[in-house]
Amino acid sequence: MSLLEALPIALLGALLGLDVVSFPQAMVSRPIVAATLAGAFIGHPEAGLLIGVVLELIALDTLPFGASRYPEWGSAGVVGGALFAAQPAGMPGALPASLLAALLTASISGWSMVVLRRIIATRLERTRDTIEAGSRDALLFLHLSGMTLDLLRAALVTTLGMIVFSPLVRAIAVIWGSDSAPSRAVVVVIAAIVAGGALWKVFHSVRHVLWFFLGGLLALTALLVAL
Amino acid sequence: MSANQSSRFLIPLRVKLAMYLRLLAVQGSWNYETLMGTGIGFVMEPALRGLPGGLNGPQYRAALARESRYFNAHPYLAGVAVGALTRAELDGVDPVRIERFRTALAGPLGSVGDRLVWASWLPFCSLVALSIYGAGGSPLAVVGTFLLLYNVGHFLLRAWGLQIGLSRGLNVASALGNPVLRRGPQYIGSAAAVVAGVALPLALQRVVGPGRVLAGGIIVAALIGILLLARLHERAEGWRIALGVLAIFVLYSVLT
Numbered sequence: 382m383s384l385l386e387a388l389p390i391a392l393l394g395a396l397l398g399l400d401v402v403s404f405p406q407a408m409v410s411r412p413i414v415a416a417t418l419a420g421a422f423i424g425h426p427e428a429g430l431l432i433g434v435v436l437e438l439i440a441l442d443t444l445p446f447g448a449s450r451y452p453e454w455g456s457a458g459v460v461g462g463a464l465f466a467a468q469p470a471g472m473p474g475a476l477p478a479s480l481l482a483a484l485l486t487a488s489i490s491g492w493s494m495v496v497l498r499r500i501i502a503t504r505l506e507r508t509r510d511t512i513e514a515g516s517r518d519a520l521l522f523l524h525l526s527g528m529t530l531d532l533l534r535a536a537l538v539t540t541l542g543m544i545v546f547s548p549l550v551r552a553i554a555v556i557w558g559s560d561s562a563p564s565r566a567v568v569v570v571i572a573a574i575v576a577g578g579a580l581w582k583v584f585h586s587v588r589h590v591l592w593f594f595l596g597g598l599l600a601l602t603a604l605l606v607a608l
Numbered sequence: 609m610s611a612n613q614s615s616r617f618l619i620p621l622r623v624k625l626a627m628y629l630r631l632l633a634v635q636g637s638w639n640y641e642t643l644m645g646t647g648i649g650f651v652m653e654p655a656l657r658g659l660p661g662g663l664n665g666p667q668y669r670a671a672l673a674r675e676s677r678y679f680n681a682h683p684y685l686a687g688v689a690v691g692a693l694t695r696a697e698l699d700g701v702d703p704v705r706i707e708r709f710r711t712a713l714a715g716p717l718g719s720v721g722d723r724l725v726w727a728s729w730l731p732f733c734s735l736v737a738l739s740i741y742g743a744g745g746s747p748l749a750v751v752g753t754f755l756l757l758y759n760v761g762h763f764l765l766r767a768w769g770l771q772i773g774l775s776r777g778l779n780v781a782s783a784l785g786n787p788v789l790r791r792g793p794q795y796i797g798s799a800a801a802v803v804a805g806v807a808l809p810l811a812l813q814r815v816v817g818p819g820r821v822l823a824g825g826i827i828v829a830a831l832i833g834i835l836l837l838a839r840l841h842e843r844a845e846g847w848r849i850a851l852g853v854l855a856i857f858v859l860y861s862v863l864t
Contacts (some may be wrong), residue, residue, distance in 0.1 A: 382641065387664060402635050402638060403633060403635055403636045403638075404632055404633040404635075404636060405632035405633065406632070406635070406683055406684075406762070407755070407757070407758075407759050407762060408733075408754075408758050408759070408762070409755065410732065411734065411754070413737055413738075413741075413750065413751065413754060414751050414754060415672070415754060417747045417750070417751050418751075420738065420747070421747065426747040426808055427746075427747060429747070430741065430747040430750060430751075431815065434738060434750075434811055434814075434815060435815060436740050437734055437737070437738065437817065438617045438738070438811070439847050439850050440734075440847070441731055441734060442725040442845065442846040442847045443845070443847055444727060444730065445726060446722050446726055446727075448640070448643065448680070448714075452847060466827050470723070474858075474861060474862075477854060477857060477858055477861070478858055480755070480854060481851070481854045481855060481858050484847070484851045484854065485848065485851070487847075488851065498639045498640050499639070499640060501637050501639035502639035502641040502642075505637070505639055505641055505642065506641065512646070512649075512673060512676055513673050514669065515664075515668065515669025515670055515671075515672045515673040516669075517653060517663070517664065517672060520646060520649050520650060520653070520672065520676055521650070521653075523637050523646055524633075524636045524637040524646055524647065524650040525635050525636070526637075527637035527638075527811055528633060528636040528637075528641075531636070549800070553858060556862055557861050557862065558860075558861045558862065558863075558864045559860075559861040559864075564787065564861070565815065565816055565817055565855050566816070566825075566826050567614065567806045567854075568815070568854075569652075569732070569812050569815050569816050569826060570829045570830050570833065571850045571853055572812070572850075573808065573812055573813070573826075573830035573833070573834070573852060574829075574830055574833030574837055574846065575837070575846035575847060575849070575850045575852075576808065577830065577831075577833070577834030577837070578833075578834050578837030578838055578840075579731075579846055580731065580800075580801075580804055581834065581837075581838040582838070582842070583727050583728075583731055583797075584731075584797045584800060584801055585838075587793075587794060587795075587797035587798055587801060588794065588798075589798070590798070591801075593718055593798050593799075593801035593802045593805070594628075594801045594802070594804055594805045595805065596801075596802055596805060597802040597803060597804060597805020597806045598805040598806075599805075599809075600802070600805070600806060601805060601806045601809060601810065
């Protein structure tokens with residue numbers, strides 16, 4: 382993928398990366414949204430949605446609590462969705478390879494957020510006296526430049542992700558040795574385990590949570606039998 | 609001057625709107641030194657222009673500096689602090705009292721917001737979207753439902769926080785006893801568990817693909833994995849394990 386081809390995807394990744402923390406945190410950066418939008422950009426929203434769902438299940442494990450470090454799913458969702466949607470249909474290796482690329486992007490992008498926060502802290506240290514004197518200009522500059530840097534950070538991560546992983550995913554999909562069924566099965570098992578573990582971590586303190594879960598399962602079974 | 613005399617200074621609607629819009633960007637300069645502090649100053653700035661002396665007057669500058677120091681809260685509930693601190697500044701409350709109030713408010717706003725939004729509302733909305741996907745929903749239906757549902761809660765919570773802060777000033781602490789904030793996570797968690805029982809099998813079935821069923825092997829492997837991960841609890845990050853396992857699987861499938 383050339384730089385020019387990656388540009389619209391980079392722009393999408395930049396906007397959705399900005400949503401993660403800086404503005405407006407409307408969760409358009411959740412992978413189920415980001416990957417679907419990226420897939421739509423490529424012309425295959427269904428493919429984007431498929432990988433978005435798998436990423437969303439995995440992303441349930443990393444909720445953005447306070448100052449904790451977490452993977453950045455906005456840019457990663459865009460990279461994963463665009464990569465998977467760009468592969469020809471019926472290639473068993475496309476989903477696992479695109480998923481791996483998205484997870485690596487999420488990890489790298491999470492690290493880039495840490496770097497950005499350190500950069501903002503350094504810039505704050507330099508202007509601390511001015512801000513302590515109540516300078517409106519210094520405060521606005523620090524704040525707006527922080528948001529601009531975040532936008533650029535997400536654009537850079539998305540561009541690099543697309544340029545590095547696009548040929549890799551294509552190559553992996555071509556030489557993939559496993560059959561389609563086991564490839565999907567491994568992805569589903571991984572997503573199910575992470576999502577199940579994450580939901581237990583989050584909701585285990587809710588009273589009678591397992592009964593509520595079983596109630597949902599029963600309702601689904603009854604619905605399927607009735608239909 | 610007491611905080612109860614808050615009706616003296618009416619904040620114009622356009623200033624409230626400016627504060628609300630800025631509230632959406634409250635974490636724009638989040639950093640490891642002041643955390644959200646500079647963002648709080650950024651959001652309050654339009655209202656502080658109403659202080660005696662106006663923009664860049666001594667009171668404005670002192671208040672802006674004070675409000676841009678270290679602070680942390682959940683971003684969606686930061687409006688509670690922004691509103692209350694704005695009211696206190698405009699009412700001329702003693703700066704020492706404002707500092708004490710800032711320190712006391714940060715912790716509860718963080719933990720209440722984390723439990724209500726990140727640990728309840730967000731996973732609940734994700735699960736609803738996953739269930740719509742599992743039921744055969746189109747990309748527009750899945751994404752549209754998620755964004756609409758999530759953001760009704762999101763934008764209302766931000767607006768409520770700002771409004772309650774502005775109206776109650778330093779007496780805002782009692783607002784944190786609101787039933788939605790106190791019992792919301794429990795109710796949303798129960799609802800999320802029910803939705804999870806529907807969403808997970810449906811969504812996973814659709815990912816597996818048409819013409820295939822969730823075979824016994826997949827279900828057993830997933831259940832064993834979930835039990836192991838649940839036992840590890842806080843000591844393991846599931847997504848990192850997923851990354852490792854997936855990398856090994858990709859390598860295996862390429863090399864064989």
